[in-house]
Amino acid sequence: MGSIENGASNIGKGRIVDFRSDTVTKPTAAMREAMANVEVEDDVLDVDPSVDQLQKQTAKLMGKEAGLFVPSGTMGNLIAVLVHCEVRGSETILGTESHISVYEQGGMATLGGVHPRTVPNNPDGTMELSKLEAAIRYELDDHLPITRLICLENTQARCGGRCISAEYTDAVGELAKSYGLQLHIDGARIFNASIALGVTPERLVRAADSVSVCLSKGIGAPVGTVLVGTSEFIIKARRLRKALGGGMRQFGILAAAGLVGLRDMVGRLEVDHANARIMAEGLNAVKGLHVNMALVETNIIYAEVTSDSALTNTEIVEVWKEYGVLAMIYGRNMIRLVTHYHITEDDVSFALSFFKTTSLQTSRNSSTSGRKNIAEIVDVCC
Template identity: 50%
Template sequence: MSRPPIDLRSDTVTKPTPAMRLAMAEAEVGDDVYGEDPTVLALEARTAALLGKEAALFTPSGTMANQIAVGVHCRPGDELICSATSHVYLWEAGGIARLWGVTPRTFPGDAGLLTLAEIEESVRPDDQHFVRTRLVTLENTHNRGGGPVHPIEDVRAIARWAKQQGLAMHLDGARLMNAVVASGIAASEWAKSFDTVSICFSKGLGAPVGSALAGSTEAILQARRLRKLLGGGMRQAGILAAGALYALGHNVERLAEDHAHALILAEAFSDVEGVQIESWPVETNLVWVTVDPALATAAEVAAHLRLHGVLTSALGDQTLRACTHLDVSRADVERAAEVIRGIEPEALAAETVVY
């Protein structure tokens, strides 16, 4: 019997463990739209405390949490500042403009990480010809940048400037707990610089569904109305919230294993002629690589790896991503590294690739 593939496409592919499933099955539930689901209320309280905020709101996805934050802070005709490779701009189906009539103003950043020097002249004049600059969004860790942790001094400097300019701050913290574990800096300390913070439970933390948005009591009251507008008002959602609570209680510290595993994969890719790591050193659980066209396309490399039992994501003509998570063991990663080191022109040329 063949072994199951090693799935490195994303940390969203994790399956709930038996213990998490039991916690979900036994969850006490109520109607969350009426504010009567005790497990959802417990998760929201725990998330708010974790992030040092007054309140939090459970949402079905990180995309919804981020988009709600834009809706809370901005009005049609406003502008937000973000990295050109940020999730809120690149991978949320144009929600900034389609949902809220907000214009994104993007900056390259260093591996997607913005600095004050890059954006400090970006606020539009108070003039009828211009949009109104209202919001700065940062992402920590930064997915498309290769999973780097945003230096906290840079975050603090941007936050001080934003306050002086009258701008709100939102953190896309989809992988914030990876940043916490990698840096040793508490989640509440990271969140201190922001008016709102999103956090995802269904990536490295391993819950099957869900994110949360945290902020002031007033901001979360507004957010709750926008969640309903977007169809995110769930009913007996405690079954899902229980998985997120279990994840917070059991799966945070072990993220360090994912980071160590990602480094093994990165070292394997770096041994392959014609493959270059996009961001070094690899700090957390994401490995982004560029494939030299002289070797192959990213899709061809991904197909080769798939044939040998390793799943990765081709996310551009020459761009490939591998992502470690709790369903990938050290033995799995070491086997994947062996397969990766076997990438060579002769092997690729000998295979019949079916798309």
């Protein structure tokens, strides 16, 4: 596994720093208190007051008419696709590296009979407008499905947590409308994009007909996504939520945590972004590692383990784990790290101290794939 100086394995004893994902965040003390004291009702039979408040508040933040609290982002995206593509033989256009395309089991086809038509994502997460337009199938040709929906993702996780601009989204929205299509945004990390770009969430999704807004990543709620759109869209979405098993009873216990997250956690995401930058710069200074700093826009970091390293990515992650630092192996020669509110600047320094006691600087004979786009080699979700 390469050389480790004597005593190095004791450095991380009793301390855990978890960079695997922002999904590992635990509810804050304020969330736990709110969950313990919230008044709840049966949200299937009637309306749970906290669920109702969360739905309305999220819809307002996104500039939409109504919202629906669902257990997961995958369910929110699936419901959105199925509502927009309720006619059999429909088609959805989405990026090759989108979470919906890669990590949601092809649910639109499996459960909804909707055909996915993919367009390559650029390194910055966008898709070429000309390629999007060329993919649209709108003629009544018996041989072809009919395109009814375009999906974007913001931030675009597999491209490095890249932010999709309001101007680009507007352009896609205009294209969609010119062909009578709908636009859905998978906003799993929409608040990260908002903070990084200095643009309100409403502005980023103004062109969208629907948005799924995750509460269980950077803002730290334990469960849930809010799907937003028009009132008519949400009425149909609610029926589908029930059919998919997503209608829950005293859901307000979870909604209470989401409300605290919206109140307390969104504004502090800039801390996560700053820590990601510090971590990326530190890793990039290590011979045997390479981070494309242009990709580090939010809280996601991809570090390439180059041929100058004596250790593989798997070996680095395994040794790091001995220190109490957790990260994800990505593809053949990449490591992914994600910052969140449990990660402090001191935790970043602690993680980087590993490289002061471990040698990565003896060249390996094994070949590497070179500095390809992240999306070409990563293969882990969330």
